[in-house]
Amino acid sequence: MSDNPVDMRDGATIGANELLARAAAEDLRAFRALTVAVDDFFLPEESRLDERTRSALGGLLRNLVETVESEVREHAVRLLSARNAADQAEGLAGEESQVLARLMRSGLLRDSELMAELMARVRQELIGSALPMHAPDDPERPSLINRYIQHPDRVLATGAMAVMIAESRRRGSPESGQLAQSDLPAELHHRLVWWIAAALRERVAGQAGEATIDLDRALIDAAQRSLSAYDEGDRLEAAAMRFAGAIEAQPQELPQLLVESLNDRRIVLFTALLADALGIGYELAREMVLDPAADRLWLALRALDLGRDPIAQIGYALCEGDPRRDLEAFADTLDTIASISADAAREALAPLKLHPDYRAALQALERTEKAP
Template sequence: MSIERRDMDAGTRRGATALLARAAVADVRADERLRVAIDDFFLDEDARLDDRTRVAMAAVLGDLALGIEAALRRYAARLLAARDAATLAETLSAEAPAILERLVGSGLVRDSDLMRELFGRVRQDLLADALPSDAPEDPDRASLLPRLAQQGDSVVAASAIALLSAESRRRVPPAPGQPNPSDLPAELHHRLVWWIAAALRERFAGGAGEALPLLDRALAEAALRSIAAHDEGDRLEASALRLAAALDPQANELPALLVESLADRRLSLFVALLAHALGLDYGDAREIVLDPGGERLWLLLRALELDREAIARIGLALSDADPRRDIDRFAEGLDAIVAVTPDAARHALAPLLLHRDYRAALVALARHQDRVR
């Protein structure tokens, strides 16, 4: 490398201009890193993501984006090849860096609805994996879901089989070349598909030339095909809700089902049973169950008239699975939990039964009022 002084030519000047541009970008990035570091430093410990959640979240988001991207590129390339745009089709179908980084950089995936769903899914899966597996009282008795799948009630049996299948799809990655369903609610799936289609257009538009309209048309058709094929009824959460509705447990049957669903490590069914019993949205019930503080969950269980023994078994199982939960605090507060009457618990939980958008507006107003003060 030469460090001798030389006269500037056009290439040198272009290089200097590029260096200045990169330096300006680096200055912005340094400022952004500082702001993020400040936010992280002042973050409460209970709000900070643990390493397991962070890694799992990155994997889920990456798999979702990669699966949708691969499907869009594959079908769009097929359409382009049939429309006399073979070169562009080959470019589109060739290996290239995944576009998740572009979506993250754009801020699109910071969408609160998407993040709420993915954080809920990840934390639910991590908690389910950590639940203690209790030995059955009768060793000859099948565990909960296989037993329900063999019931004489065809609706219950079909719903149990559907939940077993949904759990398998969620946990076992598809074989190479097989479709990778997003398992998202329809609205979120649609949103992510269009974001990825737009990012693909941005990446390949420069080399499209006069074929750009063909690229736009092919990507739009591929996106619409992905949207049409998506069935949110196949999702794990939807399957769990259908099984809860098929079981429709009565007040005297619910406690045993809740306890056994946790003992069988079927957290999705536990959440769905609670949601069905009180008419809650699955996401709201999941949020309550995943809250390490547990106050709303204890109220919910009392609203359903669960007794001390059932609440104690549920609390101990969740505490064993989640190190953030204070088992001593739970044990000390058990008497106070049971002292809450079902009517008082239902009254305290009444705001949760309001429409989600209505509740969000109330929370936004309250937050604004706190800032004014």
């Protein structure tokens, strides 16, 4: 018998319970992983993200979170330092950021409106960068946007310059990977800022113990500063819509403007010109342009009375820029598209001009099961 007997039963019991809890958690993780894998396996091929889109979407999401996080964190650190909360300032500034990972785990980034916007933005940029290059008929003739920058009409020149500035801002810094701003619609930027502030608070609050009031105030002030400084009107899409409205393209001018904007690989400007001519919002026009089936786009072009040749040029450019599109299928249907009368096309598109919230409500009802 030992001279110093120790009862190990409590320790063994605790150890066994911990192992059982870990095993149960592992079973749950394995089940969730299997569920995701099964869902992925049965996902229709046409709904599956290709690697290029998946990679671009991941990069955009990371850059957006890091851009907003850096802005909120840096200002909060300055506020905490000025308010004699050095320990919390050091905690907020010192550790490697885990904000993106925390938001991913939380499920907040699964927000359907946020992901719809990011997906559309990624696809828009990928198609735009892959559009075929076109040498101008006249080598001395400037590109569409540069011609307007040199335009004697100050409104047009200013609008064209605003588009170029917004394009540069959208690309961000190639060295840091951070963006000049989120360039999101205001409501989505608002959500992202508060999610990031909450994630930063959670990460530092454990070190601060109960003395979190200074941390909370600093993060709230930093978030509100980010929100007050954000101007949705600076977004590339907003600048393009203002420019398209300033052009006031006449029916005889519109086909060439649309074709030339794609030739210049400015898909945002193409979309804005289309939206302005149809009298609809940018987001709806973007849906038409990005839809690989493109039925609504062809109807829209015919509603604007575009002829066979400009429709062919637009269709060819989009097929070249988007691997999801079938060039042969488009060629086979081109004559049918051209044969649709402008009046018939306008009548078919009439529901798209309804109030956006009304249309969204109708679509929401259609997606639900109808009552017996």
